[in-house]
Amino acid sequence: MKWNLRHLRVFLAVVHHASVSRAAEECHLSQPAVTQAIAKLEAGFAAPLFQHKAQGLFVTDAGQALARRVRRALERIDQATAPISPRLAATATASQLQALIAVRELENFTLAAGKLGLSQPTVHRAVTRLEAEADKPLFERTAMGIRGTRACRLLAEAAQLAFAELDQAEMDLAEIAGSEVGQIVVGAMPLSRSFMLSQAIIAFRESRPSVLIRVDEGPYDDLLAGLRRGEIDVLIGALRDPLPIGDVVQEMLFEDDLILVAGPGHPLLAEAQPTLEQTADFPWILARKGTPSRGIFDQLFASRPMPQSIVETGSMILMRQLLRQSDHIGFISRLQAAAEIELGLMVPLRIDLSGTQRPIGITTRLDWIPTIAQKILIDEIKISVNLKTPSPAED
Structure with a gap:
């Protein structure tokens, strides 16, 4: 789904006030503009977000689920933009932030444009507008290319996690509507690929046949970085002691020798x-x-x-x-x-x-809230481990 961050802020205002007029006042918009924003947002989901009554708009279960994810997503963006520019949170668009993420990762406008399926001038224009609003450069131009500044890095990482949260919102609302959308990305270290994942995926498919499962492989440091950026949902394999960084948590499932x-x-x-x-x-x-x-x-x-x-x-x-x-x-x-x-x-x-012996388990982000589908897959992994791991009496 193509998200409009301004519409999401309007949505939260309507949820808070249960009133189009008061939301319009808060967002400095006309009432028709607020109504149109809510209508466009609702059009993207099978389940209604509000019950329209004479007393106002009352949020549905689907609306509550979306509001929870949207608050978490926008809080990340707001915290990252606050030190850069007071207005940036209100003016930055999803397209601009996606361009920032791609350019920061690839350190090249042409490569970023190719990744996003856009023209190079479009990506360059999006980043230039962000920099103009920030009133400071977000990239350093060097002989070797362009590198993101510290402010760029913090904003790009916050935006990535925000977009991951919004992807989860789509999965939440599809679940409420009785359908399946989205994907689950598992960062798999060698043991999990050969021992833990296959049976769990087969069992997961019985209840969620249409959810895409992507298994990313690679060195632990790369997988951990992907997890922290929101590109990976859960990391499975050997746990680390000490914990490498404070924004992830580990859960031991068993010990292997x-x-x-x-x-x-x-x-x-x-x-x-x-x-x-x-x-x-x-x-x-x-x-x-x-x-x-x-x-x-x-x-x-x-x-x-x-x-x-x-x-x-x-x-x-x-x-x-x-x-x-x-x-x-x-x-x-x-x-x-x-x-x-x-x-x-x-x-x-x-x-x-x-x-x-070394501990084997799962690693997730500290404040991660799984969707129902993500939780089911994790539960199936735990069941698979219990079925395959010998008890002490069998050793």
């Missing part, structure tokens, strides 16, 4: 009791530095000779091929490797790695 795996013909499989010291003579496959499992690896070899030949990857496919074709040793989650071990593609080495 790490094991060493090799290909079926690896020389150490012939050893009755191979030692960790022996593995240093072979090439290793590890997660990137900064990940919990890499930290555990560093602890294991803190007082031992460190392996000198290392491949860093989060790709299960690459690990499987390296193990199959060479004497590499993989350091991996037991649950993540379970299917490969069952198929005989990987074989655990008989080396005790007790004490390598």
